[in-house]
Amino acid sequence: MKKIGMIFIIFLLGISLASASFFGESWGFLITGNVVAEGNAGILEGEEVSGSGEGSAPASDGGSSTPAPETSPAPSGSGDSGQSMPVEGEQKPQGDQNYQQYQGEQRLGSEPRNEKCFVGDQEVPCQQNQGPDNYQQFKGEQRAPEDSQTIEGQEINMKSGDYKQQVYGENWCKNGQCCPDSICDDFEQKTGGCSMDCGRKGSQQTNQYQESTPIQNYVSQECLTDDTLNILQEKCETNGGTWEIIDVNGCSKPNCKLQQMKGNFISGGGYDQNSMQTSKLQCEQMDLVADVESGINGPQIQCVKEGEERFGVITREIDAVEALEFVFKLEEIKLKLNTDGDLYKRVERLQKYYENQGDTESAQRYSNALTKMEEARLAIDSLREQMKNSIESEGKLTVENLYMFKEMTQEIVEGNLMKIAYAMIGVNVDLVSESELLESKDCENDDECFEERFKQCVIGTTFEPSEEQGEIRLEIAGSDSGACTVILKIENSGDVNCVFNEAQYKYMPLSREAFLSVCGEELKSKITMPIEEFEDESEFEGEYDGGKDQFCQINEGCNCNEICEENIGEDANCDDCLRFGTCGDGLCEPKVNENLENCPEDCTSNIIEENSIDLVEEEILSETTEPVMSEELITQ
Amino acid sequence: MQKKILAIVMVLLLLLLITGCTSSIKSDEQAVDEMGNVSDEITDITQDLQTINEDLGSSST
Known part of the structure; x- marks a missing residue:
């Protein structure tokens, strides 16, 4: 009995020591019951397991339709640990009838687990980058796809027709309808294999061969040509926007920052749905989409390529x-x-x-x-x-x-x-990298300058958000125990001290709402809340903050009451025309894309042909009972 | 007496074994598994936040 007890104790002692790695990793089976294949453990560090290793998929000499041996599973782990990370900007092939990856997705930097890919019913080797337009977006920037990849033992240029043919089959360039040819044909729709032709819109189109408008085609392309950018710039500036080209990996991305509408730090505003709808329309005219961010003086509206908007336009509370x-x-x-x-x-x-x-x-x-x-x-x-x-x-x-x-x-x-x-997952991300430390500065009314210093709580930085000089002045006054104190000096109302904790100043946007949320009642009581006032007044009465000047470029010299009749037939609309071009205003205005289909309430009884200025005039005159503009504004 | 000591020692060893197995990672394999599980949970949290972000509204809502 004693012997059995001693043996049991020795056994327990042995496995206890094994659990503490006393004998080295190879004795781990005492605890886990498995012999560890440590060779593969290194994938933790983001290293690819060599394809030539045991169990890796050997090259197949067949075409894409030839079944290939299954890739070896990764070392045993949790069954679902092979779940893919959501990579920003990651694109997956659409229309997966021809190329189907049915079990799990590849993990970054590790061997796929139990992964099988099929073309039709036949198994084919899985590729890390599927489709010609696949790319991984990391830290907000696009990473270009690898130009070449070894598929079935052959080095294939992913941009070449050979590659596309292998991925999408023989029909990818059938009857000369290759990619790109500005036509989103059946095959491209089905496979999602040509975003340059189909874009996002294309993938939702019907199975008929459709030609998009030239602008649609241009805008849906990954990289825009100079000609397209010039057209968009002209449209942007015509709409009173500030044009900017953002270079992402050598690709020019359009960005049209629209003029802020009637918002400022003291009075607020700018979020009303009419303003937003106007901005949406302006963006849609450029075949771009509106993207709204909150700013210190109200919303900042930008027109960006579809699919690249971060927040879109919020339409409901x-x-x-x-x-x-x-x-x-x-x-x-x-x-x-x-x-x-x-x-x-x-x-x-x-x-x-x-x-x-x-x-x-x-x-x-x-x-x-x-x-x-x-x-x-x-x-x-x-x-x-x-x-x-x-x-x-x-x-x-x-x-x-x-x-x-x-x-x-x-x-x-x-x-x-x-x-x-x-x-x-072992991707080498430098988590400690922070943007370089900035020095304090008088940012005047440059909100970007202030925001980047606010994120670092740089003491001594000052900022005047209002265009009216001296109306309000912000100063970063102190930093203590991770908290950042900002003093708001409001003209005729005294100072308000706002204390932001670390999470707040690092993660909140620099916006009026952020200050109202953090500074609380003290700030609210010192600044007016005109949004409610706007709601009480008629939309078109001119006394609200901004008025004509907010919707009409001063140097355009157009009158808010006349611009629609002046400019509706011209290419260059000024903002006012678009302002009035709101569905539900009683005027059917084709210039702002109103028609029977998308605005029946205006267009069933008030059809106005483009360029028919007389009709517009009549409509405007007939609306005299409606408070279109105050006398004061008309005289301006 | 000897039996009691033996029993106590066995219990202590068992406890040592259990704590040893559960409280720390002992091998690269365990680390890989743990990393996989943890990254899944982080992914779930990220997706939950993304869902909240989408539910807060956008142009499509």
Whole structure:
């Protein structure tokens, strides 16, 4: 009996020592019951497992329709750990009838797990970059696809017809209808293999051969030509916008920043649906889409390529019941990231493991991930708190606040969680890299200058958001225990001290709503809230903030009451014409794309042909009972 | 007496074994598995936040 007891004790002692790695990793089977294939463990570091290794898919000598052996599964792990990371900008092939990847997606930097790809019913080797337009967008920038890839033992240029033919089959260039040819043909629609022809719109089109308008084709292309950019620039500037070309990996992306409408820090405003609809129309005229961000003086509206908008245009408020759901979800997420939580402890264990192994680089990665997790928790908590306050004070989430919440959420995802996720899967992300430290500066009314310093809480930085000099002045006055104090000096109203915690000044957008949310009642009581006033007044009465000057370029010399009859037939509309070109205003205006289909309320009884100035005049005259513009504005 | 000591030692060893197995990562394989699980959870959190972001509204709503 004693012998059996001793043997049992020795056995237990043995496995205890094995669990503490006393005998080295090869004795791990005592605990796990599995012999570890350590050769593959290195994929943690983001290294690809060599394709020539055991179990890797050998080259097949067949065509794309030849079944290929299955790739070897990664070392045993959790069954679902092969789930792909959401990579920003990642494109997946549409119309997967011809090329179907049916089980899991490839993890960045690791061997695919149990992955099979099929062309029709036949298995083919899986490719990391499927389709000609696949690219991975990382840290907001597009990474160009690899020019070449080894498929079935052959080096194939991914941009070449050979590659496309292999991926999409023989019909990809049938009857000379290749890609790009400005025609989104059946085959391209079905395979999603030619975004240059089909774009996003194309993929939703019917199965008929369709030719898009030249602008649509140009805009749907990845890189725009100089001619297209010139056309867009002209349209942008005609609409009173500020034109900018953003270079992304050698591709010119259009960006038309529209003139801000009637908003400023003191009086607020700018978010009313009429202004937004006008901006949407202006963008649509350029075959671009509106993207709105909250700014210090109200919304900042930009026209960008479809699919590249970050926040879009929010058209509805969210009531308290629905809003509370978000608060609960955020609470749940916050708890998951808690330092006492399971997730945090597991990352901590990983960090300690690599530290003990002497792998300082990996240990540092996990250490940075822990810091980011804590930061994310604080930011999410701050977001949740502000949402809760918004519900309490206003009984809903207003459109203005929704933009702020969306921007904050996006910032947490992009600036924080994505980086943690990349670190987890071994992508070499420099989590510690921060933008260079800035010096204090008088930013005058340059909001970008102030925002980047505000994110770092650079003491001494000043900013005047209002165009009216001296009306309001912001000064970053102090930084203490992670909090940043901003003093708002408001003309004739005294000073307001606002204290932003670290999560707030790092993750909140620089917007009027952010200040109102953080500074609380003291600031609210000192600045007016004219949004309600606007709602009480007639839309077209001229006394509201901004009036004519906000919708008409002064140097255009057009009269707000006359511009539609002056310019409706001309290529160059001034803003006013578009302002009046709102569906539901009683005028059917083809110039702003109103027709029987999309605006029947105006166009069933008030059809105005383009260029028919007389009819417009008659309509305007017949509307004299409606307060189109005040006398004061007309005389201007 | 000896039996009691033996029993106590066995229990202690068992506890040591259990703690050893659960509280720390002992091999690269375990680290890979743990990394996979943790990255899945981070992905889930990211997706939850993305969903909230979408539900807050956009041009399509």
